[in-house]
């Protein structure tokens with residue numbers, strides 16, 4: 001391949017190639033990611049697991065363009081994130097990536113509908129009414145659009161956050177411990193929702209989780225240990241995930 005060109009890889013919505021991330025320098029340098037290559041298949045649900053400090057959040061931040069790799073590259077579709085200036089990267093995050101965190105990060109003073117459409121306001125575009133209707137029905141909050149976040153349960157707030165992440169029709173939905181603050185039952189509903197989005201509208205989802213049951217909702221699990229890829233599991237079950245984690249050592 002000619003230097004500077006990007007291989008068009010239609011199968012992958014997002015690709016990390018030999019990504020290395022070193023924080024700090026000299027004796028204080030910490031290698032958080034050490035040459036990780038992972039492709040996220042378009043329309044697939046992928047979970048990332050690994051011991052504390054193995055580089056999961058760093059992986060997600062590099063994948064999202066929130067953090068720049070020390071070397072290697074990140075491709076969102078055909079776009080090489082390294083080639084983008086800060087403004088363009090911000091724009092890309094707003095329009096092409098959806099984020100869901102453990103904390104819902106909803107704005108208390110805004111209604112549910114205003115929270116969901118906020119990314120569009122930032123992007124300066126109008127809501128597509130039909131799409132808005134579809135996502136609020138899909139996440140099950142169509143009858144709460146005029147409510148404030150404080151009037152909703154934790155699970156409902158997380159579903160609003162998911163709707164907000166979907167409103168721009170992102171190519172990839174990135175989730176960092178999306179069920180971390182929810183009870184088992186409510187967490188399950190959120191996971192079923194994410195899996196349903198993958199199965200019906202072909203949403204590509206990447207989720208970092210500590211929970212083997214949550215990981216079992218994904219099509220495949222990528223394991224990290226000490227900043228390196230430590231295996232991949234297809235069609236994960238909670239038991240298989242636990243067994244693999246145990247073999248990673250220090251779990």
Ligand SMILES: Nc1ncnc2c1ncn2[C@@H]1O[C@H](COP(=O)(O)OP(=O)(O)OP(=O)(O)O)[C@@H](O)[C@H]1O
Pocket residue numbers: 023024030031032050051052053054055056057058059
């Ligand atoms: N901003 C930073 N500066 C220095 N070191 C960092 C920074 N961020 C992360 N690290 C280090 O990089 C390594 C990987 O951290 P990371 O947060 O990616 O792990 P993690 O797998 O998400 O862990 P956890 O499960 O505890 O959230 C750790 O050793 C961490 O201390």
Ligand SMILES: [Mg+2]
Pocket residue numbers: 056057058
């Ligand atoms: Mg983390």
